[in-house]
Amino acid sequence: MPAPSPSPSPAPAALAEAPARPVPPRRRFRWLFAGLLLTLFSWHADWDIAAAAWLAAVPLMRFTRLSGPVNGFAWVFGLGLVAAAAWMALSGLLVPGFWLPLGIVSLAAVTAVPLLADRLLAPRLGAVGTVLATLVFPTARVACEFLIGEFSGIGAFLGVLGTTQHANLPLIQLASVTGAYGVSFLVAWSAPVTVTAWERGFALRRVRGAVAAYTAVLGAVLAGGGLLLAFAAPASDTVRVVGVSPARAAKESLADVDRRAPGFAAFLADRDAQRAAFGPVQDDIVRRTEDAARSGADVVSWPETDVPTTDWGKDALVDRVGAVASEHGVHVLMGLLVYTEDPGLVRNQAVLVGPDGAPSAVYDKAHPTPMEAVAMEPGDGVLPARDTRHGRIGVAICYDADFPALMRQGGRAGVDLMLVPANDWSGIDRMHPERATLRAVENGYALVRQATNGIATAVDHQGRPLGRSDHDRTAQQTMTADVPSSGVPTLYSRIGDTFAWLCVAATTGAAAAVALRRRRDRGRAAGTGAPYTGGQGTAGQSGDG
Incomplete structure (x- = not known):
């Protein structure tokens, strides 16, 4: 499997504005292995740790953002296959037939593909706004969870972050509107907000918008769920x-x-x-x-x-x-x-x-x-x-x-x-x-x-x-x-997986828009004779943390 390049790929100023400092490959691999270890506890199993679902993507995203897109994805997906096989074995799911390889690939994909989307799309969308850039990962995560559950025949059995929060009653009330995928979205959104703050030295003034947006949405969901539990509890016989x-x-x-x-x-x-x-x-x-x-x-x-x-x-x-x-x-x-x-x-x-x-x-x-x-x-x-x-x-x-x-x-x-x-x-x-x-x-x-x-x-x-x-x-x-x-009637029972389909549409639309922009930029560079840089800008990543 290819190793990530010794020097980090450049990133736009919208996502990382601090002067670049090289990060040793050994340290980046530590983040990779730490993230995969946490992931084993976030795929929802009998040994599940609810907090791991909020933390696992942070070191993995740090690794992929400091690696080339192909290399970073290859490492996360490849080692994710190994971790998924271990998870299936510990869960007693080593069954014959197509289900076993499909389950292993699904778990690895639901972990690695959203990180690839973040690596490829977030830098370009960051030019529009940091908040928009942080939405790439949770949107892609929900899209992967939903498409695997809907079309693989496995159902929502593997890799759904939302179900790991079953005991957080205020939070899971959101499922009555968006399904479990809305809970997955909020859990996944915490990672890009955290990593973006990390890249900027945790200087609040440089990530104020993303932190404020995430805190406001999460706070509103928890407050709303708490009010439902307190004032709309079952009162029937x-x-x-x-x-x-x-x-x-x-x-x-x-x-x-x-x-x-x-x-x-x-x-x-x-x-x-x-x-x-x-x-x-x-x-x-x-x-x-x-x-x-x-x-x-x-x-x-x-x-x-x-x-x-x-x-x-x-x-x-x-x-x-x-x-x-x-x-x-x-x-x-x-x-x-x-x-x-x-x-x-x-x-x-x-x-x-x-x-x-x-x-x-x-x-x-x-x-x-x-x-x-x-x-x-x-x-x-x-x-x-x-x-x-x-x-x-x-x-x-x-x-x-x-x-x-x-x-x-x-x-x-x-x-x-x-x-x-x-x-x-x-x-x-x-x-x-x-x-x-x-x-x-x-x-x-x-x-x-x-x-x-x-x-x-x-x-x-x-x-x-x-x-x-x-x-x-x-x-x-x-x-x-x-x-x-x-x-009680719920909005979700009426509108179904509308939220998940919106995430699929948003991820597809963002990928198409970025691809179109890249094609247009190449055409302009060819017309002027200037070298095409990929629109990555010149700012590097922040320090090694």
């Missing part, structure tokens, strides 16, 4: 939701059930073997559902795929649950793994049973994970929304919540309570429900995520935690949460 999972001891009967085993086709033909394997789990979850109903639950939710059944045995299980629901007047969301007559095909379903004992909605997971996709057909991607005496209830399943456009269906339909049965694993069991918090804020509904092999959570429409239960810390996971029975 509550509905008691109890999440139940089968006991671990009951699931021991499933130890030998493996659809990949040579004898699995024979197992599907043997009803007695199925009853012996599935019966203990089904009996346990039905009993716990009835216990929850007797204890005052209004809604009982199962996790994803923790209860196995078959196409020919599902109706009998639904009837059993329907009897419990009608006797106690509760709603039950059944998370089912449904085996079919084809040994290579299963269904990941959620069945919502009403107090009348009948199923009111049957939903197939729209976005199977890479591990599921080899044996699971996705559903039609239409989220059910059913009116009940406890408000309008919507249903999605686990990974579906990483696709903002899908979850926005619930916001547009006026869902008050979104039930999201889930099944996680060590490596994503903390961060996955944290990401789902942003979907609740974006769309104005409470979200209950009963998760086996992970952490079950419940939040209201402003992201407040209302319930939590760790599957790995108990022999039988149960979570109880009293959640608001009424949601």
Whole structure:
């Protein structure tokens, strides 16, 4: 990989006005490695540090601004691939197929491409104004996050800065207008403001405009979010939701059930073997559902795929649950793994049973994970929304919540309570429900995520935690949460990802304008016989810090 040139590339006076002093390559590499280390803690994982999201781009940007555009990008992207592979491994995402290389490249790209945009575009836009120059990086960052999430098939699962701030409730209220990408924008904007101040020796008078603009916007967002939390908190009646999972001891009967085993086709033909394997789990979850109903639950939710059944045995299980629901007047969301007559095909379903004992909605997971996709057909991607005496209830399943456009269906339909049965694993069991918090804020509904092999959570429409239960810390996971029975309409649920599309348009427009300006400058230089300098000016970067 090429090393950055020993002397820094020149930059316009708009971005750096101090006399240039050479910065030793060794020091620049220290910034590179420090930035990549911080980045590992800012991609949102179980070991995530929220502050790292604000800091990681600062040393990386310092490195790229003091390096040639190609060399700087090559180093950040190349080492970013290594860091991304480590992140995927630590998150338990080393899965076969296209998803692994796509995920690694996406994480590296969402880190390196915005820095390249800053390096190429900010110096020229700095001639117009420092504030405008500092907007290049956050705009490009949001554009990359959004385009990867929208068109890669991965969803908003990788590299979205906004979800790292899930616990900063005043800040994430912005998501109800812009989606999580607006939070990403504010987090990313801090880096160019900081680096520009660094380049100018932290002399406030020379970066007053950029600092004032950023401080004013961030302050307004935090103040507005704080006011919403203080004066627009949920005030409706509550509905008691109890999440139940089968006991671990009951699931021991499933130890030998493996659809990949040579004898699995024979197992599907043997009803007695199925009853012996599935019966203990089904009996346990039905009993716990009835216990929850007797204890005052209004809604009982199962996790994803923790209860196995078959196409020919599902109706009998639904009837059993329907009897419990009608006797106690509760709603039950059944998370089912449904085996079919084809040994290579299963269904990941959620069945919502009403107090009348009948199923009111049957939903197939729209976005199977890479591990599921080899044996699971996705559903039609239409989220059910059913009116009940406890408000309008919507249903999605686990990974579906990483696709903002899908979850926005619930916001547009006026869902008050979104039930999201889930099944996680060590490596994503903390961060996955944290990401789902942003979907609740974006769309104005409470979200209950009963998760086996992970952490079950419940939040209201402003992201407040209302319930939590760790599957790995108990022999039988149960979570109880009293959640608001009424949601609120949000602007984001109506306008969608307009903000993200504006960032895509702005980044594309800025790149086109700079390219056009460069072409025009070359033409003028050719006409006069003067050498073309690239319009970089003569001012150097500030000292080595």
